[in-house]
Amino acid sequence: MSQLFGEVAGAYHEARPGYPAEIVAAIRAYHGGPPDALVEVGAGSGLATATLLGLGAPTTCVEPDVRMARVLAERFPQVEVVTAPFEEWTPPPGGVSVLACAMAWHWLDPATRNRRSHDALRPGGTLAVFGHRYDYVDPGQRAAIRAAFESVDPHQRNDRPDGWFHDDIAGSGLFTDLRVPVFRRDLPLDTAAYLRLLGTFSPQLRRPPALRDRVLAAVRAAIDGFGGTVVLDLRTTLVLARRPA
Incomplete structure (x- = not known):
């Protein structure tokens, strides 16, 4: 499943929202300055x-x-790219200063991701895990879009609760000094942009092609019905943790 998104590799970068620059300042401040080496997992x-x-x-x-x-x-x-699952990657001798993972923690093996991350860091190193949480600014838009999905595909998706990866990291007992800054912004998207975004999410990619098209048509009609723009409430949660020295 971690390779599901290769199907939309080109569109993914254009459709998905990026990350706030405040994440850099938060990591630097937590780490105590710029790191001398960084590894990003599931990039x-x-x-x-x-x-x-x-x-x-x-x-x-x-x-x-x-x-x-x-x-x-x-x-x-300018970046070294290693094409391998995290579970098969070998960290450099002595470990790395910062290990980061954005929107991919859930794709890593839950039985080993915390231990592997701990062992990849040098003592005192920083783990930075972050991701977006998508919601809607207008409750009416939320209800209309959800109704559009359910009218075509009534299968309910079980969203992970807010803060789940904080609880996962804390529950491992391997890290100290956990902090959780949250960044929020409104993200207006027209109908076409929202549909492009929808096409990069795993529930949509898992659907058979004919069902994908029906979902897109239903959602398109819903967004066009309230003026052709949807405003997302985009929250980015950053979990910072430290490997004990």
Whole structure:
């Protein structure tokens, strides 16, 4: 499943929203200055990479999907790209200063992701896990879009609760000094942009092609019905944790 998004590798980078620059300042302040080496796990097409490069550290991106890795390497030739699952990647001797993971923590093996992350860091190193939470500013828009989905595909998706990856990292008992800054912004999208975004989400990619088209048609009609623009409430949660020295 971690390679599901290769199907839309080109569109993914254009459709998905990027990450706020405040993440860089938060990581730098928590770490105590710029790191001397950073590894990003599950880097995809490089949406988070573009922000993390603001740390000014030599960066290695570990990405299991060869199609995503190809896009990543083309966009960021200054980055070392390792095409491999995190579970098969070997950290450098002595570990890395910062290990980051954006919107991919749930794709890592839950039985080993915390231990592997701990062991990849040098003592005192920083783990930075972050991701978006999508909601709607207008409750009426939320209700209309949900009704459109359910009219075509009544299967209910079980969203993970807010803060789930904080609880996962804290529950491992392997890290100290956990902090959770949250960044929020309104994101207006016209109908076409919202449908492009929808086409990059795993529930839509898992649907058979005919059902995908029916979902897109229903959602398109819903957004056009309230003027052709939807405003997302986009919250980005950053979990910072430290490997004990």
